[in-house]
Amino acid sequence: MAKLKKLEDYREEIDQCVKCGACRAHCPAFGAVKHEGRVARGKIALADALLKGDVEMEDRFLLDMSQCLLCGSCCAQCPNKVPTEDIVAATRLKIAEEKGLSTFGKGVATVLKHQGLLDVLAKSGGKLSNLLFKALPENSGMKLRFPAPFITADRTLPPVASKPFRDRHPEFIKGDAGQPTVLFFTGCGINYMYPDSGDAMLKALKFIGVNIIIPKDQNCCGLPAVSAGAAETVETLAEKNLAALSKHQYDYIVTACASCNAGLGKIYPEMGDEFVDYESKVKDIFVFLVEQGFAEKLDELPKSEVQKRVTYHDPCHLRTRGITKEPRQILKALPQVDFVEMEDAGTCCGLGGTYSVYHYDTSKEIVAKKANFIKESGAELVATDCPGCIMQLQDGINHADGQQRALHILDLVAEALPG
Numbered sequence: 001m002a003k004l005k006k007l008e009d010y011r012e013e014i015d016q017c018v019k020c021g022a023c024r025a026h027c028p029a030f031g032a033v034k035h036e037g038r039v040a041r042g043k044i045a046l047a048d049a050l051l052k053g054d055v056e057m058e059d060r061f062l063l064d065m066s067q068c069l070l071c072g073s074c075c076a077q078c079p080n081k082v083p084t085e086d087i088v089a090a091t092r093l094k095i096a097e098e099k100g101l102s103t104f105g106k107g108v109a110t111v112l113k114h115q116g117l118l119d120v121l122a123k124s125g126g127k128l129s130n131l132l133f134k135a136l137p138e139n140s141g142m143k144l145r146f147p148a149p150f151i152t153a154d155r156t157l158p159p160v161a162s163k164p165f166r167d168r169h170p171e172f173i174k175g176d177a178g179q180p181t182v183l184f185f186t187g188c189g190i191n192y193m194y195p196d197s198g199d200a201m202l203k204a205l206k207f208i209g210v211n212i213i214i215p216k217d218q219n220c221c222g223l224p225a226v227s228a229g230a231a232e233t234v235e236t237l238a239e240k241n242l243a244a245l246s247k248h249q250y251d252y253i254v255t256a257c258a259s260c261n262a263g264l265g266k267i268y269p270e271m272g273d274e275f276v277d278y279e280s281k282v283k284d285i286f287v288f289l290v291e292q293g294f295a296e297k298l299d300e301l302p303k304s305e306v307q308k309r310v311t312y313h314d315p316c317h318l319r320t321r322g323i324t325k326e327p328r329q330i331l332k333a334l335p336q337v338d339f340v341e342m343e344d345a346g347t348c349c350g351l352g353g354t355y356s357v358y359h360y361d362t363s364k365e366i367v368a369k370k371a372n373f374i375k376e377s378g379a380e381l382v383a384t385d386c387p388g389c390i391m392q393l394q395d396g397i398n399h400a401d402g403q404q405r406a407l408h409i410l411d412l413v414a415e416a417l418p419g
Ligand code: SF4
Pocket: 016, 017, 018, 019, 020, 021, 022, 023, 024, 040, 041, 044, 074, 077, 078, 079, 080, 081, 082, 084
């Protein structure tokens, strides 16, 4: 039985916070609103007080715990590597256990637990796209025509695919003899919102000749439910995915979504021995491609006459797992890309799962800084490795009246490959 870690399991880590405050300067939520409850030190003190029974789960407490992006920037700077994002996530689970899920949390839990319902909603959204959304200029996304619960009207959204990625392709795609077999865990973002990036990933995988499995009955990884505090949903999804993936023989599970990578590669292995294999088998697509010598193959392609200036945004769920080099390595090797680093490429974009739903104003402030760094870099494109970040970055750029486009690195990879 898959079981998420509880707040009580973090007793030792909580005690390791020495209240030095080194995390303050690196917390995007604290940067936007200077309040101690926003920063790691304050949240750890609250979690500690909760465990000791010194604080009630009253409104102020709930607000402080909701004001965390789970971005891990604090942990990276912390002398004792206190995992604040895990402690906050565990506190949210405890809150939900005792007080029940919020209305939004209930919605997330219901939709994610029933893949069929998610499928129907997404397909209806795709079919009714023209009715529900208005397109923004120059292909920079869509906005809702009518107000909807939890989505403000000024938010840029990607169009919902009229045909999800997993419906576009067979479950098995044969590669060259002697090549490894990879299982593509698509995640919801690629399946429903960015299926072309999934197609681009297939093009890259076919280029190197690997065998590909795209399990039809895979589910959401459950990360949005972690952020919402919906423990039972996360555990159910982990078990469903284990059952769906275990039907196949594969060498690696590849992801093109930072959140799925962290869900399967970090959170699942903490949930039970049955997931231990995932720690080594789950690979981000760019880590996998680099290991397969893909960057060298790209170097052999003729340089394009027209160069695109591209910068890179590090998704938190890859940065905190130490995956920063490989996406850049692939970008730099692309024949049409003139790569440029932006300032603070590793800071959170402000999405943070449920954070941007509950605190959209602060979320916009955080991404506004990012949009400015993108502009200052001189890049026309900001590439990344996470559908959620693409959506948030484009929203921030549009709010700043920027001309840049956010996209998946895979879209640029597919553009560079022949055929
Ligand atoms: S979380 Fe780490 S950096 Fe922040 S106050 Fe505690 S020990 Fe210091």
